[in-house]
């Protein structure tokens with residue numbers, strides 16, 4: 064990792080080309096906030112820290128998607144969930160080539176999958192984590208990647224597809240919930256060797272999740288008063304990644320969140336910030352093209368709403384396995400795109416957002432259909448949308464992506 068010096072950041076932040084340097088840069092930008100710096104540090108250390116703890120101290124860990132139900136459940140089993148989607152930021156062209164040339168993934172395959180395959184390949188001989196919780200609800204390219212890695216020696220477990228159609232209610236929904244409870248027990252058996260869960264441990268994790276949802280909601284409320292205190296990259300990592308998996312360190316994450324709330328509560332409201340801000344809602348993936356976030360900040364935008372932001376609590380009045388299943392089928396990731404669209408719409412209305420940025424990866428036919436449907440829907444309702452396609456590999460975003468972000472925000476500013 065080439066960490067740039069403060070002087071270089073001052074001179075020309077635009078020459079940053081690696082994701083790690085963007086995070087370092089963001090720490091420097093947030094020199095006013097020890098809490099945000101801590102959160103960025105936790106994000107930086109997530110994958111390397113979990114791998115080190117696994118290698119040096121035998122701390123159990125598995126790769127998994129790192130969002131939705133998986134982290135809550137995996138933590139309750141005493142294991143660290145390591146989000147394979149976070150490995151993209153360490154990837155280089157060489158990793159893409161490994162996927163394309165060694166594993167014969169078609170060139171047009173989504174870059175997220177190719178980067179991840181390249182990263183898993185690098186770990187074949189390092190003694191690092193070799194267990195991988197896949198998920199058949201993932202897209203086809205990722206399912207192919209899970210199978211390829213199984214053949215290469217990873218211990219892979221895939222639960223069945225968890226999908227709720229928009230018209231599924233009543234008995235059909237109850238049957239799905241029972242189905243998922245069985246799936247969770249299957250996962251527990253694969254992880255621990257026993258087809259059972261420690262209910263008190265799962266209840267603790269559910270309570271932690273709900274507590275953090277409340278705290279992050281508070282941060283989102285405070286950000287409306289202090290839109291520029293926490294810049295785009297920092298909030299997207301804290302919410303879209305950290306809130307899902309706590310960067311592998313739940314206690315430290317929660318402490319940093321508590322400190323951030325204290326900082327925001329004691330910060331002075333700046334009226335000119337409130338007048339100049341262009342509130343935006345972000346929907347889609349957490350892009351690894353961190354320069355896009357920088358472009359949003361520079362153009363005067365502030366991501367105040369995020370699709371993956373907290374909305375639903377996990378029920379604590381039913382048995383914990385059932386609670387997880389109900390939460391999955393009631394949440395944005397239930398399957399049909401309409402569940403996520405409703406959440407985006409609620410955010411847009413609550414924040415009086417000026418625009419919506421829909422972000423996905425080149426080569427993802429799966430999410431691009433949802434994004435196009437959402438774009439049309441919001442466009443018809445008079446909400447400006449920018450539909451961006453980016454790449455997952457390390458490096459600066461393309462000039463075209465940056466130009467579109469800038470032009471979009473300038474257009475919103477002009478129409479204020």
Ligand code: SF4
Pocket residue numbers: 173174175176201202203204205348423424426427428429430
């Ligand atoms: S961006 Fe699309 S193709 Fe790529 S991993 Fe995600 S769902 Fe799959």
